[in-house]
Amino acid sequence: MSLHVIVGAGAVGTATARLLRDQGCDVRVITRSGSGPEGVEKVATDAADAERLTALTRGAQTLYNCANPPYHRWATDWPPVAAALLGAAERTGAVLVTLNNLYGYGPVDAPMTEDTPLAATGLKGRIRNRMWADMLAAHEAGRARVTEARASDFFGPGPVGTSHLGEYFMPRLLAGKRPWIIQGDLDAPHSWTYVPDVARTLVALAADERAWGRAWHVPTDRPVPLRTIAAQAARLAGVPAGEILVLPHWALRAMGLAVPFIREFEEVRHQFTRPFVLDSAAAQEAFGLAPTPFEEGLAAHVEFWQRRQRAAA
Template sequence: MQTILGSGGDISRYLAKELKQYTDQIRLVSRHPEIVNADDELMALDLSIRENVLKAIEGSDVVYLTVGFRYDLKVWQSQWNTLVTHVIEGCLQYNAKLVFFDNVYMYDKDAIPYMTEESQINPPSEKGKVRAQNVALINDAILHKNLKAVIARCADFYGPDAKNGILNLLVLDNVATGKKAMWQGSADKVHSFTYSPDAAKATALLGNTDSAYGQVWHLPTSAERLTGRQFIKMAAEMAHVKNSYLLLSTFILSLIGIFNKTMKELVEMQYQNKQDYFFDSTKFCETFSFTPTSYEKGMRASLNLNVEKS
């Protein structure tokens, strides 16, 4: 049995499909789980409750933690570490392996222009401190409690039907509907994005590769170095719309944040968008002979266009 905690999200839907290569027993757990594969086992549980977490993990060989909490610092501070603690407890109790789907918030500000698995953990944001605590809990359990776990780390992601992919929200969804694209920080800085189907395929592979455990892995991400301006131009040309955009500066985000909680929460993360943001996945790509999807191909698929040209 392989179990996804936090099913139904942008990554977990693809992950459920990819896991069919490795097992016929897939359990999807969330408050309102939905079938992905015809024979999925659904568990409708509130994972904020310890007993529910343990119930979800019981009988599992591999557990994928892909939960996405509401983008709210108070929610993160009150729920993330508690959930990770309960998941570790469940995995140890039922002898399950853990695959933690992670982001880059815990990296030092100066690591953002070129991130590798060895980059310094020194988060400059409050949300990053929460994520660093998650990783510390897992590492401690690996070292002192014999937890078998792997950390699958992802850059900002995008992809077909990605409801929370930042490239989708700011650029692709807008140009697809004839609206003006948006960008954060500086449109002249490089920014890496992980293609969600690639992330899911790689996460499933890591979960089913014994030698991958006990390590951090950057999920496969195109090594192309495109700036915001280049992403917008490419998307506009694909969608045959005017190449224009609105720049969401920190000041504008702060103003909008007076009325919009999510925009307010984005302000502390703008250090990532005011400098180059490059995510190196060489370790994974070389180890598993994996070629990440190009931005042209990934954006065409996300815009539901013919991908043959790319």
């Protein structure tokens, strides 16, 4: 059986590990804590340790980068981790498949495709663009085989945590209270990417050499405004549909003075104050992938949070 190494056990890392496990693959999940789903090998190590990561990747068909350092530590944590991942891919021959977001495009005025310029003005977007440039250079020089999957905000079954549809939104909505979001226009069209679709895309890109040497957008259904989502989620949960509380911009800035994580949202505020739409036609056409219908994904998202709420009671 083929070996696949996954760095990170968040929502996507866990979903990818389970998908590969269920396909009969050998899966090794690497995290600082040694966490991961049942039925896979779990290893506790620092992904920035290049020698250790290389040793753990030897013999693997694919190395998946599903890591996600704390928001406010990207500038210090991402460079050594990214270098270690690329170095491991170069030394072992494993295909490096990286999960990325849309920060690299910066503010946009039209739906984003893979040809949209990487014109990020913020630090986090520039960091991710540098990582991709380094990977692409290694690929073009014949030192590594790489590809990247770019997704919008996560939703679906799994610990999406600080997503706009995560910790700050669902528990209050399910309790019949006003859900709140950190920032945004409640009626602006916004793309949401379903976590199981991300896992399926990562695995597809790893297995198809046509995917290597370029980035792809994860198949994502039509954009849906936050106000619509709140109403649909409340109906699915059987609770009153309360008005969403939007944190004023001045309050966001004030909170950021004391909370580093909150402070980082200022850079990506544009994603929720205007239409933010992902075009994933390229991956859908190339690999025969289709996004999960939004309503189906939202039902799974609500069900996950209901189970989590019951377990915490």
